[in-house]
Amino acid sequence: MGEAPWPNYVNANREFAEVTLSTSGPSDLIWVQDYHLMLVPGFIRAKRAKARVGWFCHIPWPSPDTFGILPWRQEILEGLLGADLLGFHLPEYAEHFRQCAERFTPHRVSRNAIQYRSRTVKTIAAPIGVPVDDLQALAIDRDVEREVAHIRKVMGDRQLILGVDRLDYTKGIPERLAAFEGLLRQDRSARKRYALIQIMVPSRTDVKAYADLKEEIDRMVGDINGRYSETGNIPIHYLYRNLSQRALFAHYRAADVAWVTPLRDGMNLVAHEYVAARTDEDGVLVLSEFAGAAKYLKAALMVNPYDVGATTRAVHRALHMKRSEMRKRMRALRADVMRLDVHRWADKYIAALEGV
16 A cells, blocks of 8 residues: 555645635635545635634544554644534534544533634534525426436336435445345345336546455446346346436436435435425435434434445335335425525635634
8 A cells, every 4th residue: 555645745735835825815704615625724824814714524523442553643724724614414523523622632522612812713513514595406407307207108017216325435335235135135026116226427537455455346237137137127227327317316206115215425415406306395315324314314214324224125125115105204304405405505614704
């Protein structure tokens, strides 16, 4: 294993900070996004002491035992403490950050803040969502409706299960395929009754670990289709490409079940998009308990994606759910997704930063 490119990370963050400083004024709010730019707040603070800087973390913040493995743990924390406000999707992520600051820096930590030199750095939990109104309008677009009809015609009368993921080892795609194979193996009639549409968006294809993962997924899909296909029925329809937003929403509308089971995820907006698309109050969401969305979308069927057998049973339950229960769950999910609208998320965060 080669040496980690830490100097490159530092240089990239310094360049982002320099450009930000050159294109902003002393009274501007500066909002930095995600783990790619964790040193930027500190670099900005060093040059502009009275800047108002926020940073938001879109991934789970690890516990101190995990974070402490990093050789650059103190540099990362000091960089982030250059901000005035640090945002996280879940309260537990914010708590993990404060625990890390308490263990690995000399600064005093209180319930929702860190006393950093002469400043108070606040932490908040602010769950992100999707632009609900825009997506609901898209869901009933005539072109989308035509594409839904086409998908249904091509797939026949089979119940459709949908997975939508980037190519990434955190998304649990091999575990999902294994659980789907369990469904086919246990019930011979399932081969004619169900189909899994797995949409996988290319990502970091030049990185060997991702290329190896794609090879594993390709092999699994080929093996399962080879073992369980029958004339006219292919169990897994595997789309390895980017889809337009209209095409994606047509699949959301056509799917009886959305299978969203990452091994770990900060939030996972595929779950939100599926629910926003279901203006018909139909469909079932099967959701990993390790996605941040699981803390807010309580009416989903929750699964541990590492437990392949239990996941198979949950998907089987979703496919056989009574319409009354399905609609009750979807109404609850839609209420939660509307409450977590992305515009409200942005307004809440910016208001908090202005208050600082």
